[in-house]
Amino acid sequence: MNDELDLGTQVWTNGRLTSLEMEFESLTTVPESIGNVIGLISLNINQNDVTALPESIGSLVNLTTLEVGYNSLTTLPDALWDLSTLVTLHVNNNQLTDIPQTVNGLTSVGDMDLSGNQLSSLPASLGDLSEITTLDASGNVITGVPDELWTLTSLTSLDLSGNDLSALSEDVCNIYPDPLATLDVGTNCILENTPSCMSGYDWSTQAAGNCE
Numbered sequence: 001m002n003d004e005l006d007l008g009t010q011v012w013t014n015g016r017l018t019s020l021e022m023e024f025e026s027l028t029t030v031p032e033s034i035g036n037v038i039g040l041i042s043l044n045i046n047q048n049d050v051t052a053l054p055e056s057i058g059s060l061v062n063l064t065t066l067e068v069g070y071n072s073l074t075t076l077p078d079a080l081w082d083l084s085t086l087v088t089l090h091v092n093n094n095q096l097t098d099i100p101q102t103v104n105g106l107t108s109v110g111d112m113d114l115s116g117n118q119l120s121s122l123p124a125s126l127g128d129l130s131e132i133t134t135l136d137a138s139g140n141v142i143t144g145v146p147d148e149l150w151t152l153t154s155l156t157s158l159d160l161s162g163n164d165l166s167a168l169s170e171d172v173c174n175i176y177p178d179p180l181a182t183l184d185v186g187t188n189c190i191l192e193n194t195p196s197c198m199s200g201y202d203w204s205t206q207a208a209g210n211c212e
Contacts, residue, residue, distance in 0.1 A: 168198075
């Protein structure tokens with residue numbers, strides 16, 4: 001294995017590196033050679049100061065878990081969205097401003113954490129992610145939610161709290177409260193015209209003092 005990758009907590013299976021955990025390693029970069037570790041199933045580089053991921057990450061065709069939270073990422077490589085085996089994607093607490101429409105290439109993803117970034121919108125193509133059960137987009141600056149989100153019949157948990165939403169479509173009732181059992185839209189600016197299916201929701205958590 002490349003010496004650049006000779007760090008962190010490693011799990012080897014039948015002579016292949018399958019899991020690499022590099023939390024709190026003071027990393028600022030991830031080497032291109034990571035793409036050579038084609039047996040990798042789980043990669044965790046949470047809690048570093050990484051500013052970019054290499055395009056070679058798209059070569060990790062067996063990857064099911066990618067955790068890159070609490071770094072300094074402003075963008076994600078185009079090749080990431082081709083990882084059709086990815087089940088868990090955590091990119092929380094970075095400086096991301098955009099998730100591209102090509103996110104729908106993650107056809108197996110079930111758990112996506114986009115929280116704590118600088119996203120102002122979500123792509124409509126999220127509606128193509130037929131396997132997704134958990135989506136966390138809290139703590140961003142999102143002003144609107146694409147209607148396609150309310151077609152996700154596998155979604156059971158959605159967190160949109162701490163954004164800049166001023167309205168929710170009545171289409172939320174297509175999936176709430178079943179199958180969408182957990183929906184958090186607290187600390188937004190949704191002060192009127194609330195969806196009929198959310199009559200029992202506690203709207204007192206809206207950030208009325210910060211709303212125009």
